[in-house]
Amino acid sequence: MAAPACHMPFHSQNSAPTLVTSSNGVPELARFFTDVEYLFEDCQINADTNKKRHILRYLELQDSRLWELLPTFAAGTYAAWKNKVRALYPGTSKECRYSVADLHVLVGDWNMRVISNIVQLGEFHRAFLNISQFLMSHNRLPENERDRAFQMAFTSDQWDKIHHQLVIADINHHPDDPWPMPQILKAAEYILHGTAGPATGSGSSSIGASGCTRAAVGQGRGHPGLVDHRFMNIDTMEQVKCIVDSGFQIVAMSEEVCHELKIKYDPSVILNMQSANGCLNPSLGLAQNVPCTIGDLTLYLQIHVFRNPAYDILLGRPFDVLTSSNVKTYPDGNTVVTITDPNSGDILAIPTFTCGEH
Structure with a gap:
């Protein structure tokens, strides 16, 4: 029996070819x-x-x-x-299809968003390969430049940890040579293994002269510190309770506080944070260049917005790096957080208080 004749699909059929437009507005x-x-x-x-x-x-x-x-x-x-x-x-x-500028945009975007777990690392790696392999196949991107670009997607704190793993594996690597991308990826997978997203410990303490709170020190986390944190939005100024935790790789805010302060955010920038129980919690978006005033010091932070977290504001590693923050605990149990103005060099000391005192 002869095979049935093939017919071109109608325009309205799901199987019909469609001219779609890519995310950058170019028809495929x-x-x-x-x-x-x-x-x-x-x-x-x-x-x-x-x-x-x-x-x-x-x-x-x-x-x-x-x-x-x-x-x-x-x-x-x-x-x-x-x-x-x-x-x-x-x-x-x-x-x-792609340009070197596209690769730089991708790297800069992920550096700002912060690759904070294995899922995001895989997402970035796939996007990076898609562009870099195309450029290399057309002789527009040398391999060593590809390796340097891959490195730039990580924050300075992350790169210090990655570099430590790389040196352990190859102590004879010449310092002027970029580390190969596959080795960087393997080291990044190691430092992000078991990475958890926003989570609080079983107890908490509070600091500051005005009632900010912080999580108690958790096992495997960086030092927490507390600061009196004010966010300014147009003509209003609100004082918000904060958690400072250098073990957290981003600055985050609750949706409730974001709406109360009328802070706008970009819903297209989404982070999938992995919690301690292994669940992925997507962010709602990124609030860019939010003015934050602490005493006489004003900082502009990139803040990721989350729904129903266990905090109002969580100041992670980017805040510590920007302000060179330092936490000092005295014999009497009092703790002081010291931050530095990155522009003027002025130093601001913020005392802590026990949770429940304010």
């Missing part, structure tokens, strides 16, 4: 033509005229009319017409 022409030409072969559509007519059926009305107006549609081969179509969409050529 190459993929569209590949899908259509696969159907041409399967359905034995050989005549150039029929190929062009079928393609118009799968386009939006505006594109269909434009492509049909090209002189090569009525008088020209299918290949010639396709080349004229491509000329209508600069940047859609396979040769122009």
